[in-house]
Amino acid sequence: xxxxxxxxxxxxxVLLLAGCAPQTKPLRPLVAPKPTEGMVVYVSxxxxxxxxxxxxxxxxxxxxxxxxxxxxxxxxxCELQFGDTVSxxxxxxxxxxxxxxxxxGKAAVNGELTAGAILAKVKxxxxxDLQVRTPSAVVGVRGTxxxxxxxxxxxxxxxxxxxxxxxQEGTTVNVDAGRRAEMAPDAAPTTAPAATEDLEAIDAFxxxxxxxxxxGKLVKVLVVVEPADAEIWxxxxxxxxxxxxxxxxxxxxxxLYLKLDGYGDDHVNLPEKRxxxxxxxxxxxxxxxxxxxxEPAEPAAQGxxxxxxxxxxxxxxxxxxxxxTVPEAAQPGAASAPAAPxxxxxxxxxxxxxxxxxxxxxxxxxxxNDPFFREMAALFARRVPRFSLVTGPASTNLAAPAWxxxxxxxxxxxxxxxxxxxxLPQLVAAKLVQPLDSWFEWxxxxxxxxxxxxxxxxxxxVPIGGLSPILYYNKDFVREAPRAWTDITALAAEYAQKxxxxxxxxxxxxxxxxxxxxxxxxxxxxPGTARTALGSPQAATVYNAMRxxxxxSAMSIGLPQExxxxxxxxRKAALLIDxxxxxxxLRSVLxxxxxxxxxxxxxxxxxxxxxxxxxxxxxxxxxxxEERAIVLRRFFAFLLEEESQLRLVDSRLAAGSPIAPARRFxxxxxxxxxxxxxxxxxxxxxxxxxxxxxxxxxxDDAWRVFEEVLEGIRRQEGGEMLARMAxxxxxxxxxxxxxxxxxxxxxxxxxxxxxxxQGLFFRPWDEESDLRLVDADGSRxxxxxxxxxTPADRGEQSYVxxxxxxxxxxxxxxxxxxxxxEYFDEPNASLRIVYDSKDTSVRENPKAPDxxxxxxxxxxxxxxxxxxxxTADFPIPDSRFDRRCNGADLRIEVMSQGKVPPIRSVxxxxxx
Numbered sequence: 019x020x021x022x023x024x025x026x027x028x029x030x031x032v033l034l035l036a037g038c039a040p041q042t043k044p045l046r047p048l049v050a051p052k053p054t055e056g057m058v059v060y061v062s063x064x065x066x067x068x069x070x071x072x073x074x075x076x077x078x079x080x081x082x083x084x085x086x087x088x089x090x091x092x093x094x095x096c097e098l099q100f101g102d103t104v105s106x107x108x109x110x111x112x113x114x115x116x117x118x119x120x121x122x123g124k125a126a127v128n129g130e131l132t133a134g135a136i137l138a139k140v141k142x143x144x145x146x147d148l149q150v151r152t153p154s155a156v157v158g159v160r161g162t163x164x165x166x167x168x169x170x171x172x173x174x175x176x177x178x179x180x181x182x183x184x185x186q187e188g189t190t191v192n193v194d195a196g197r198r199a200e201m202a203p204d205a206a207p208t209t210a211p212a213a214t215e216d217l218e219a220i221d222a223f224x225x226x227x228x229x230x231x232x233x234g235k236l237v238k239v240l241v242v243v244e245p246a247d248a249e250i251w252x253x254x255x256x257x258x259x260x261x262x263x264x265x266x267x268x269x270x271x272x273x274l275y276l277k278l279d280g281y282g283d284d285h286v287n288l289p290e291k292r293x294x295x296x297x298x299x300x301x302x303x304x305x306x307x308x309x310x311x312x313e314p315a316e317p318a319a320q321g322x323x324x325x326x327x328x329x330x331x332x333x334x335x336x337x338x339x340x341x342x343t344v345p346e347a348a349q350p351g352a353a354s355a356p357a358a359p360x361x362x363x364x365x366x367x368x369x370x371x372x373x374x375x376x377x378x379x380x381x382x383x384x385x386x387n388d389p390f391f392r393e394m395a396a397l398f399a400r401r402v403p404r405f406s407l408v409t410g411p412a413s414t415n416l417a418a419p420a421w422x423x424x425x426x427x428x429x430x431x432x433x434x435x436x437x438x439x440x441x442l443p444q445l446v447a448a449k450l451v452q453p454l455d456s457w458f459e460w461x462x463x464x465x466x467x468x469x470x471x472x473x474x475x476x477x478x479x480v481p482i483g484g485l486s487p488i489l490y491y492n493k494d495f496v497r498e499a500p501r502a503w504t505d506i507t508a509l510a511a512e513y514a515q516k517x518x519x520x521x522x523x524x525x526x527x528x529x530x531x532x533x534x535x536x537x538x539x540x541x542x543x544x545p546g547t548a549r550t551a552l553g554s555p556q557a558a559t560v561y562n563a564m565r566x567x568x569x570x571s572a573m574s575i576g577l578p579q580e581x582x583x584x585x586x587x588x589r590k591a592a593l594l595i596d597x598x599x600x601x602x603x604l605r606s607v608l609x610x611x612x613x614x615x616x617x618x619x620x621x622x623x624x625x626x627x628x629x630x631x632x633x634x635x636x637x638x639x640x641x642x643x644e645e646r647a648i649v650l651r652r653f654f655a656f657l658l659e660e661e662s663q664l665r666l667v668d669s670r671l672a673a674g675s676p677i678a679p680a681r682r683f684x685x686x687x688x689x690x691x692x693x694x695x696x697x698x699x700x701x702x703x704x705x706x707x708x709x710x711x712x713x714x715x716x717x718d719d720a721w722r723v724f725e726e727v728l729e730g731i732r733r734q735e736g737g738e739m740l741a742r743m744a745x746x747x748x749x750x751x752x753x754x755x756x757x758x759x760x761x762x763x764x765x766x767x768x769x770x771x772x773x774x775x776q777g778l779f780f781r782p783w784d785e786e787s788d789l790r791l792v793d794a795d796g797s798r799x800x801x802x803x804x805x806x807x808t809p810a811d812r813g814e815q816s817y818v819x820x821x822x823x824x825x826x827x828x829x830x831x832x833x834x835x836x837x838x839x840e841y842f843d844e845p846n847a848s849l850r851i852v853y854d855s856k857d858t859s860v861r862e863n864p865k866a867p868d869x870x871x872x873x874x875x876x877x878x879x880x881x882x883x884x885x886x887x888x889t890a891d892f893p894i895p896d897s898r899f900d901r902r903c904n905g906a907d908l909r910i911e912v913m914s915q916g917k918v919p920p921i922r923s924v925x926x927x928x929x930x
Contacts, residue, residue: 045240045295048079048233048265053121055083056100059226059265062258063110064091078263079238086116090134093259097226101125103146105225109135109167117151135167137223142180142904145862155201156185160902163220164193172202176212178220181901190829192900228267237266238295239288241274248278248302278302371645377404379650385429385636390669398656402649427650428637445637446473452638453478457651463658463680470633470710479635480654481680483666486631486708487533488700490586490594490604491613499615500593502624509592522582522591536628536709537620601697602674614697616704631708634677660687667694678702758824765827765926767820769800777824778926781906787817792920794842797887799920802912815913819906820924822899827926830856834929835894837876839910840922845883847914849921851876854907856896872902873909881919894926 051057058080065076068087076088082098090096090112098106098116104125108114112134120126125146129136132153140148140159150157150166152173157166162180166173175184176198184191184199184207191207193199198212228236243250246260251274262274266288276284281302288298371377385391386409399405407427445451453476460468463481471479491499500506509520579596586594587607594600595617604612617627638650656662663679670677671694678701683691692699758765758777765777769791780789780800788804802816822828841849855874862873877892899907912918 045238045297046077046079047295048236048238049081050233051081051121051230052083054119055081055121056098056104056116056119056127057081057228057230057265058096059099059228059230060097061094061263062096063094063261065089065094065096065108077238077240078265079233079236082116082119084116084118088112088114088116099226099228099230100127101146102227102229103141104148105139105223106148107137107223109137112136131166131168133168135165137165137220139163139220139223139225152201154186154203155207158183158185162905163223165216165220172200175199175201176216176220178212178217180905183900183902190900192829194901226265228265230265235268237268237288239264239266239298240296241286241298241300243276244299244301245278245281248276248281251275251277276300276302280305371404371649375643375645377402377646377649378406378408379426379642379646381407381409381427382429383409385427388429389673390666391429393669394657394662394665395653398653401656402652405649405653426639426642426646428639429634442471442478442637443473446478449640451478452640452642452647454480454638457654458658462682464678464682464705466631466705466708466710467633467635467680470631471635471637479633479637480657481633481635482657483663483670483677483680484631484633484705485598485677485701486704487595487597487617487629488697488704489615489617490596490600491615492586492589492592492608492611493613494589494611495592496613499613500618502618503620505618506593519585519591521593521595522585523595533617533627533629534620536630537625598676598697598701601676605674614700616700626707629704629708630711631705632711633680660690664690664694667691667698671695671698676701678705763928765822765824766923767925768923769798770922773923777827778820778822778924780924781819781821786904787819789818794920795885795887797922799842799922801918801920814915814918815911816918818910818912818921819904820908820910821901821905822907822926827897828899830898830900832894832897832899832928835897835926836929837892837894838889838923838925838927839877839879839892840887840889840924841879841881842920842922843881843884843886843888844914844917844919845881845885846916847881847912847919849877849879849881849919850911850913851879851892852903852909852911853894854898854900854902855894856898871896871898876908887922893929895929 058076058078061076061078066073066089067076067080067082073089076096082088088096088098088108090108090110092110095110095112096108098108100106100119101121101124104127106114106127106129113132114134114136115130115132117128117130118126119128123145125148127147128149128151130151136150138148138150138159140146140162142162145160147158147160149159152166152168153171155173155175157164157173157175159180159182162182163178164180164182165176165178167176168174173184175182175193177193177195179195181195182193182199184193184201186201186207189207191199191201191209193209196212196217197209198216199207199209201207230236240261240263241250242261244260248260250258250260250262257274266272272288274286274288276286281304284300284302286298286300288296381391386407391407395405395407442451455477457480460477464484467481467484468477470484471477471481489499496509500509506521582594583596583600583603585591586596587604594604601614617629619625620627636654638647642650657666658681660681660683663681663683666677666679676695676697678698679691683702691702762776766773766775767778767780768775769780781787786804787802789800790803791798792801793799800818802818804816822832826832837851839849839851852873852875855871857874858870860871860874874896876894877890879890897907901907903909908924910921910924
């Protein structure tokens with residue numbers, strides 16, 4: 019089977035792309051699907067459908083109803099959309115039969131997979147259902163993301179999120195997120211951790227969002243390229259060879275890039291006019307041999323772009339002028355004394371590049387479209403005629419297999435639109451980026467920024483600037499910035515009395531929490547991974563470091579980024595530790611009250627905190643010739659000149675997102691930098707104690723990494739103290755999976771960590787619920803801060819979910835149970851408890867039999883407003899506990915027109 023092409027999330031709004039075999043007949047018109055049909059919104063390669071006893075090529079826009087059978091070739095795949103809630107991607111070498119479709123606000127889809135694989139995503143909370151039958155199992159889901167594959171008579175089901183129910187000859191297995199189940203005839207189902215490549219495939223599938231009901235607003239496009247093996251690219255993704263087709267929403271601007279070795283690149287701008295069904299034909303021109311005349315261009319077919327250039331230069335080449343004289347520098351590799359920071363110079367051009375050498379360098383749009391780089395490229399072009407930067411394929415979430423063909427430069431920073439540093443070792447291993455050790459004397463740059471682009475001891479990037487967390491303070495509350503962490507704790511008592519916080523810090527763990535153990539020389543993460551290495555000594559050290567830092571600081575930690583920033587912005591916290599990305603909004607709101615400083619020293623004796631830092635750098639493709647590399651080396655030296663680095667500071671300040679220059683300023687240079695702004699000065703000085711951001715999938719794994727740290731800490735004496743200091747999501751997650759002790763039968767989920775929770779746990783957060791700890795009448799409880807809706811006559815509604823982790827009580831095996839809930843009795847509030855039941859008369863959705871019994875009501879509790887802790891009992895005589903209540907077993911629905919009643923505990927006891 020051919021390697022599958024992965025579609026990154028950035029293409030979600032584009033509707034995914036398509037291609038089918040070249041055709042000579044006109045495109046079939048778009049027809050809105052019936053309530054019993056779905057639509058093919060994306061086709062690539064060979065895909066055929068059975069129609070009128072014959073097999074026909076599938077086009078984007080074809081409808082799919084009952085009994086439709088789809089077959090894909092080794093290079094083919096397609097995406098099916100059923101309403102706006104169910105999406106199925108049919109993988110290469112697959113046969114999929116659509117059994118039945120019912121669309122009525124929700125979607126009920128049944129299908130059969132006889133060979134190959136499908137990826138499926140069902141929108142949560144939509145009530146939609148998808149059931150897939152294979153030779154050895156029946157798979158049923160509501161609101162989840164999963165993969166089903168068939169090999170012979172064996173079936174494998176991999177789940178990315180939610181829970182999938184798999185039935186095999188009377189046996190039912192619930193497959194949770196991150197797990198896979200394998201079924202074969204005459205063999206019991208088995209489960210195991212999911213394969214990484216399958217989880218990545220599910221993540222890469224981004225369902226289309228096209229509104230198929232009104233085809234008058236849609237555009238159907240088919241692109242045919244000659245030669246037939248020409249590559250078709252959208253950004254950094256190759257989406258097909260030879261043909262490509264898609265159903266797009268009106269006004270979706272897309273440009274395709276067409277490439278093939280030995281031929282000139284071309285591009286196609288897609289039509290945006292509604293109701294268009296356009297066939298676009300392009301023939302690439304062979305590159306002429308030296309001295310030969312190029313083949314004339316072939317006229318484009320109707321609907322094709324007529325622009326001749328492959329890409330538009332974002333910085334046009336300047337008229338030829340004599341290069342300015344620049345200082346000489348030592349040849350690469352020559353022995354010389356280390357240069358002083360003020361001696362960064364351009365590498366000389368030993369001889370001007372030959373007239374035929376291309377000096378239009380293709381760059382990533384995130385760099386090429388940046389105002390600073392646009393300006394600097396234009397200035398540099400005055401020194402080196404014919405130099406320009408040209409936008410090329412994007413490098414979003416770049417991995418080695420997706421390195422953009424023909425790209426010369428890729429830039430990187432700490433956001434999803436640019437190069438992500440966990441990929442750098444992949445690119446080095448694949449020999450796609452050049453080592454740049456000999457280009458400069460790297461001691462001239464901030465060491466932490468150079469270290470961020472080292473792999474195996476070699477430098478692979480040119481740092482331009484960097485950033486790190488800094489300390490913001492409100493000058494109306496704090497006259498001068500704290501110089502030591504004890505100054506923060508001194509503020510704690512004062513602000514606790516006022517109902518505010520001394521310090522707010524977001525939950526970007528380990529970006530922020532890492533600064534405490536890192537300052538004690540204990541890294542949270544193994545470099546280059548998202549793993550920790552905590553033996554008992556390290557765990558004890560981390561615990562002591564965090565306890566010392568957090569104890570008494572009145573810190574709000576674990577908050578979402580926006581919430582932490584809002585606390586400080588709204589003057590409910592005196593200080594904030596955050597990155598420079600918040601500077602713009604804070605400056606606009608607080609004006610002259612905003613103070614910025616380097617983070618205070620900590621501990622005794624005092625030691626500077628060690629935050630993580632990230633870097634804006636540029637990387638050079640190995641495909642750049644030596645002659646062109648000399649020009650790039652000179653351009654990078656130009657970017658590191660004193661005036662250029664100060665221009666970078668000004669550019670970022672104007673945009674409200676400051677960055678520290680990579681150049682090490684000394685003497686008068688440092689004084690000029692200090693004059694720019696206190697935030698730049700703080701950033702620059704903060705980099706002196708920072709360490710490079712550890713490589714790894716930090717955005718996705720930050721919580722899991724920190725939880726591993728907490729688990730190591732909890733094994734130490736007094737470890738629960740730290741858990742009590744943390745936010746509810748830290749605490750609750752730590753109480754999740756405690757098993758039932760031997761001989762015990764009572765399941766308990768209790769918020770107070772001093773009591774024992776066992777066999778039952780509160781789910782800390784999901785799309786519907788986000789739990790926080792609150793105090794009421796001297797005792798702690800939990801509430802969800804997520805308001806689902808606000809009816810004018812009913813007040814706010816929020817949900818709290820619980821999951822049974824005691825295996826003998828799952829899958830309908832529990833005896834009759836009596837439940838007891840402990841809640842704080844607020845006025846004008848109520849609680850409704852529902853659970854996963856075996857009662858088949860309970861149907862949330864009559865069209866979805868696999869949900870029979872879910873959401874059965876156990877109790878409705880009307881609060882009386884005594885403002886005391888109360889208990890209420892409720893029966894659960896027929897539990898099933900298959901996590902069919904949106905992935906949980908019980909849900910507490912809270913309605914309130916004032917304060918939300920906290921919940922302290924839920925206990926389930928067998929009825930004797």
